[in-house]
Amino acid sequence: MAVLRLAIHIDSRLIPIIRTQSKEVMSIASDAIQDQVFRNARTQNGFTDQAVTDAELKAVYDLAKWGPTSMNTQPARYQFLRTQAAKDRLVHMMSPGNQPKVAAAPVVVIIGHDLEFYEHLAANFPHNPNARGVFAGNDALIQGTAFRNGTLQGAYFMIAARMLGLDCGPMSGFDAAKVDQEFWTGSKVKTNFICNLGHGDPSKVMGRLPRFDFDAVSKLL
Numbered sequence: 001m002a003v004l005r006l007a008i009h010i011d012s013r014l015i016p017i018i019r020t021q022s023k024e025v026m027s028i029a030s031d032a033i034q035d036q037v038f039r040n041a042r043t044q045n046g047f048t049d050q051a052v053t054d055a056e057l058k059a060v061y062d063l064a065k066w067g068p069t070s071m072n073t074q075p076a077r078y079q080f081l082r083t084q085a086a087k088d089r090l091v092h093m094m095s096p097g098n099q100p101k102v103a104a105a106p107v108v109v110i111i112g113h114d115l116e117f118y119e120h121l122a123a124n125f126p127h128n129p130n131a132r133g134v135f136a137g138n139d140a141l142i143q144g145t146a147f148r149n150g151t152l153q154g155a156y157f158m159i160a161a162r163m164l165g166l167d168c169g170p171m172s173g174f175d176a177a178k179v180d181q182e183f184w185t186g187s188k189v190k191t192n193f194i195c196n197l198g199h200g201d202p203s204k205v206m207g208r209l210p211r212f213d214f215d216a217v218s219k220l221l
């Protein structure tokens, strides 16, 4: 059978990947894309004046939405603050160091998770008629599922933003109770984290901090 030969560079070693042509082959993203999304992508503390359009925000969501969640729960909810008036509602709830960052960011997204996510499972997990019943009344499972999957979706969102040429400045320094009351009142959505979006100002980026090596945090069993 014909084979397709691919290779990936890992730590200067060429690792061959061989798949038969009978299966669809996933291509390896180019080094340039890997750099853009991970190696050169930095947490931004300031942005240029370049605007972020609503179309870009929708495109980021439309890419990120394909990231997986358990039982397709999709608990993440988003509020995009684009106007000065909207950002003014949030700024004073941020920790002091984060306030100027929010005030100056082109867009600020509040990423929350809906504790009533299970009410949508009839539509989003229709092959299991008992999907709602798995969660209803089980607060610990609801909280854990919403937080875990909402956090994943927040990460997918940042990866998608970077893939589409935007920079991110995630923040957890804020008064969550106040943000919940101001932005999610009347719902069961809880704020997870807040992320500035725009085109980063390299002069405001901090020095790169170290990351663990594989061996320091991993076991191959």
Ligand SMILES: Cc1cc2nc3c(=O)[nH]c(=O)nc-3n(C[C@H](O)[C@H](O)[C@H](O)COP(=O)(O)O)c2cc1C
Binding pocket: 041, 042, 043, 044, 097, 098, 170, 171, 172, 173, 174, 193, 208, 209
């Ligand atoms: C969930 C989350 C919360 C964060 N909260 C804050 C914050 O409140 N204020 C802040 O200045 N930086 C915050 N950061 C930024 C991190 O310190 C930064 O992403 C990390 O040091 C890695 O920086 P790098 O992406 O430039 O390598 C946060 C990052 C994440 C992912």
